[in-house]
Amino acid sequence: MLTTPSPALVADMAARSGDLVVLGAGGKMGPSLTVLARRALDAAGRTGDAVHAVSRWSDPAQADHLRDAGVNVVTADLMTGDPAVLAGLPDGADVVYMVGAKFGTSSAPSLAWAANAALVSDVARRYADSTIAAFSTGNVYPLVPVSSGGCSEDDPTGPVGEYAMSCLGRERLFQHAALTRGTKVANIRLNYAVDLRYGVLCDVAAPLLAGEPVDLTTSHVNVVWQGYANEVALRALGHASSPAFTVNLTGPETASVRRLAGLLGAGLGREVSFTGTEAGTALLNDASLCHELFGYPDVSLRTLVDWQAQWLAAGLPTSGKATKFTVRDGKF
Template sequence: MTTTTRFLEDTTAAGPSVLHRANFPAFFTDVEHLEDFMSMPTQELVDDLAHVPGDITVLGAAGKMGVTLARVLKRAAPEKRIIAVSRFTDAESRAKLEKHGIETISCDLLDRDAVGKLPHVENVIYMAGLKFDFTGREDFLWAMNTLAPAIVADAFARSRIVSLSTIHVYPWSDPLRGGVTESTPPLARPGEYANSVVGRERIFEYFSRLHGSPGRNVRFVYAIDMRYGVLQEIASWVLEGKTIPLETGTVSIMWQGDAINQFARLLRYTEIPASPLNVGGPEMVSVRKVAEQFGALFGIEPVFSGAEGEALAVNCDQAAALLGNPYVTVDTMVKWVAEWAQSGKPTLGKPSKFEVRSGRF
């Protein structure tokens, strides 16, 4: 059996195969291998979904994380109906989902009538939103990040809703102080994106309280995939000899496979009203250190500018107590990303812009 096909499985009589550290690959041969591995469920997800009645809809399923999230749900709970909803401007993502037994529905979440016609399942994971390239259409940014959630929350008044939020709702803070906790109010930061996401959280909280519908607002860190994310960006800067800015000198990151498993598990741990939860790795990661790790692997001396300052430092202890720590460590991610970058495998060309401090992405 090849490394690629090792992870190509759906179910057996004994149930779905699950992720173990023993089956981590040394590297990923191609995109298919990467996505197969990244969409493997953990045993904890299989167990938690067994306690969550009803089917599951993923809204915003065609994004960078949505496709693998829908797949991990289907693999963890093959008996459930998994519905992926998006505008599906990219036919490839829709085909990938349908290939793995996931229903797809094309829908504009700003269309109240269309949303009202979606199947009213008992569980919703909300992944839709806008962050980048909104200059000149700030009204659309606010519509996607506040109006669409209001339409969805009203239409799915009887459903559990786990909504993806962001650590950008938090202020900059000193990473040496352990990171901000969920008790820190989501104060608006510079830039309309952060402000609009505070609005998104408050909308889901309001409708959760209004309808008595359980929810969670997941204040998520930066996702790590071989094709995008903080580590991919730093690796490419080192390879290309670009100067690496250190003003945002520490980052919170998490392997995307770990992240989607934890998002899905939160369907079992929703609250009324919808409450925030910081989801990410157990440590703040030094930009300087990982650049030097990439440099050692590539045989290149990294070039730096600036000095470390305040960061979006978050404390994820509450999530760790509830869900446990991620399976994939920072060192493992660095090695995987290094091989992917050095071998010239494809990237998505969608930088996280973690180094941007103005709030405009």
Template structure:
């Protein structure tokens, strides 16, 4: 049984999500060069930046952690500066601005456009292919971990472990196709210029303020029906995902390495039932489980990185506690239930 961790507020949550693993600290001792995080202003970037700062401190190493974003949210910039991260405002779709960024050896590329309004599909392609092109061209001497998504695979049979890195990427819908576009643009530069890259295919990070578990937990708590047509998914604690992202800097290569990053497959019905037990509520279901789902085989990740540190039950307990005590929501739905390829906000 896992030790129960109780998180009372956002500050405690952010600290907990940015605890460095020993392997991350060891990596910092031998890493050559500073760290640049592109697209730091989103849901995962601030805790990744904080994690990098803490790992460097624990390793006793002096390096810069630089965060780049448009900083649409100015508050987030101030918070990052206070953590010891040097912030640079830059629109990665502006090539002149990209060319003024400092050349840094280690890059985590997290920028992207996720979901939008009907009729704005072209924005996916702009953000997910043009910005990668400016970045990869300018930083061709750097090592780059590129955040991508398990959406580049199509639905896979639920009675299988899901697609692994050697399976074909056949994305469904414009968003997912643009994400494969992001990968292919980086791959192009990697093969043409020898840039060392790792394509980090993430399936659903778990924060307590957003994510697949948060959404299901909220529905159970409020007595709303849980749709089980997308019957399975893969999730991973954001702190584990971020530690792995930094450690991926050791696994970059040309042509690019590919890594599925996620936890073991979970059944949505079972997750809702477990929330029901913890919250003492009876879950209500709607829909019929499909025979396929968006899945990801994490065997290679476990071989490279070991098991995620935070178990599913621990994530469930923390999420239930967070929801029942009225914890904040980022109001950023994952749309993990989507089956028609259209991720609309």
């Protein structure tokens, strides 16, 4: 389901032309996004347009999987600072930007700024004539009351910590490119995509499986099916503009962590206990603009919870990469 394009995505891709370059394609979402893109282009009759997946590719098996799916794998380390690396990348009418650094940046804040902001200046110059959809994060907003419905795109930003500040820097640099060069840009503020191998639901279930209490300090959260998130990123290319377009990307629910834990516990046959005091604020997004433009996620939150419990109960693999959605001080 992660890589099967919807009719709406196919229609949007049919309205575009030229190669697609995905920068930072080797992360948690990149492989499924690139295969989805390849299948969408094929279904749209664009078999001659390439999908280029750019990454360091530390996992050769992952790269081989993409090649088998018809994706052109490009090995490049964008963080070398060598202008020849960017110059040697394939051209593309469309670019999806997925490069970023989060975990470990509290102890190495310069890495956050180098990966999340400084690199953008060079990339925006290299692809000045392309249309760019850039992944950002809901972390650029402040913590807000759980009863607020979350921050909308019109609300002021208020990043907490160096990671979030550097991500806002990424947005600002893409916005600058849009204003000064006319590059069409879409900044996509994502809150917690769920793939059954990782994500907030997996994180909530982890203490249940270990016989430990679930921390309720961060009491509410937004999540969204990764397949939908990938589709929105690709479809957002059609909404990119100068000045830059910004959209929040997450599910429609403000989900209670207590409630999620109860449902997962029931699905896993595990007792549920809690620790911590529920805070009155959380990192929450209002994605109503996203849902107006692209429709609601095709997989509901309750279905995701059921799938997650079944996945874990069957002993299927997880990535071991926690989202750290409970972090409240911005230190990742």
